[in-house]
Amino acid sequence: MDFVQLTPEQRRSFAEDGFLVVPNALPAVTVDRLVEASDRLAEPLLKKPEMTGRPEYNHLDLRPGLLREEALFALVANSSTVPLVIQLLSPNIHLHSHTLIYKRPESPDAPTFRRGWHRDIRIPRDLGHESLPLVGIKICYCLTDFHQPNSGMTLMARGSHLRSTPLALPKGQVDPADVEVCDLRLNAGDAILFENRIFHTATPNRSNRVAKVLMYGYSYRWMKTEVYLEVPDKQQLAKADSITRQLLGEYRDVDTQPWALQRWAKRHGVLPETVPWTVEV
Numbered sequence: 001m002d003f004v005q006l007t008p009e010q011r012r013s014f015a016e017d018g019f020l021v022v023p024n025a026l027p028a029v030t031v032d033r034l035v036e037a038s039d040r041l042a043e044p045l046l047k048k049p050e051m052t053g054r055p056e057y058n059h060l061d062l063r064p065g066l067l068r069e070e071a072l073f074a075l076v077a078n079s080s081t082v083p084l085v086i087q088l089l090s091p092n093i094h095l096h097s098h099t100l101i102y103k104r105p106e107s108p109d110a111p112t113f114r115r116g117w118h119r120d121i122r123i124p125r126d127l128g129h130e131s132l133p134l135v136g137i138k139i140c141y142c143l144t145d146f147h148q149p150n151s152g153m154t155l156m157a158r159g160s161h162l163r164s165t166p167l168a169l170p171k172g173q174v175d176p177a178d179v180e181v182c183d184l185r186l187n188a189g190d191a192i193l194f195e196n197r198i199f200h201t202a203t204p205n206r207s208n209r210v211a212k213v214l215m216y217g218y219s220y221r222w223m224k225t226e227v228y229l230e231v232p233d234k235q236q237l238a239k240a241d242s243i244t245r246q247l248l249g250e251y252r253d254v255d256t257q258p259w260a261l262q263r264w265a266k267r268h269g270v271l272p273e274t275v276p277w278t279v280e281v
C-alpha cells in the first residue's frame, strides 16, 4: 500500500465535521471495474421489475460475500484512503464491516424507507451519548455521481460526532433542525470518510438513475468484526500482501502487535508514540 500523507487541514476538518471528503479517491478505470463487479452482486435487485411505492424493493444493502470479487478485495488496502484512516486511528486496525448499497430511483410520494438517524456500531446503547470514543471510520466510495440533491447519498449531520445528547427531531419531522444536514454533491470515484460517532442516515434516491456506493468500515483490532467477515477465504488470503492480511484479521490475538501496519507506519514516519503503562514520578 502506497503512502498518502494526511494534511493538517484534513485532520482539522475531520475533527470538526466528523467526516472528510476525498475527491478522486479512485480513478475511472477502478470505478468501472468496481461497478462491473458490484452490478454482478446486485443483479437480483437490478433485474427486479420496477415497483413504485415499494421502496424496500428498490434498495439493496448487501454485506456477505463482497470480497469474493477481486476488485472489491483489492479495495481493502486502497492507497488513496486507508493511509488516512491509519493516521486518524492508528496502525492497530482491521476491516470491521463492508456493505454494497444500491438504491433504485424512488417516486417522491413513496414512504420514507430506512430513514433513521444513528451513530454506528451501537456504542451509545451501552455507553450513552456522553464522552463517546472514536473507534472506527467508514470509507464510503461513490460508484455513481451524486450531483443532484436527494440522489440517495447518506446524509451527514455536520459536527454531530461531538454531541453528548440524542439528535433532536422536531415533532413530525424526519430530520433535525439544530444541526447542518449535509447532502453532499460528489462524483463517481470520490470517497467520504466518516467516523462512528457522527449521526447519519440513509435517504431515498429521487434521481433518475441507480445510486451505487461501497462502504468499508475500519476499527481498532480490539473491536469484534461483523460476523460475515470472520472467516476470510484462505486462498485469497494466501495471495494477499501482509497489510491486507492484517486488515482481514490475520493476527487473531489482540495482544499480537499489528506488525504489518506498524512497519508500514514506521517506514513513513507516522507511527504513533507508544503510550506507557506507568511513568516514573
Ligand SMILES: O=C(O)CCC(=O)C(=O)O
Residues within 6 Å of the ligand: 099, 101, 120, 152, 153, 154, 155, 200, 201, 202, 203, 215
Ligand atoms: O444506506 C445508507 O445510505 C446509509 C448506510 C448507513 O447508515 C451505515 O452504513 O451505517
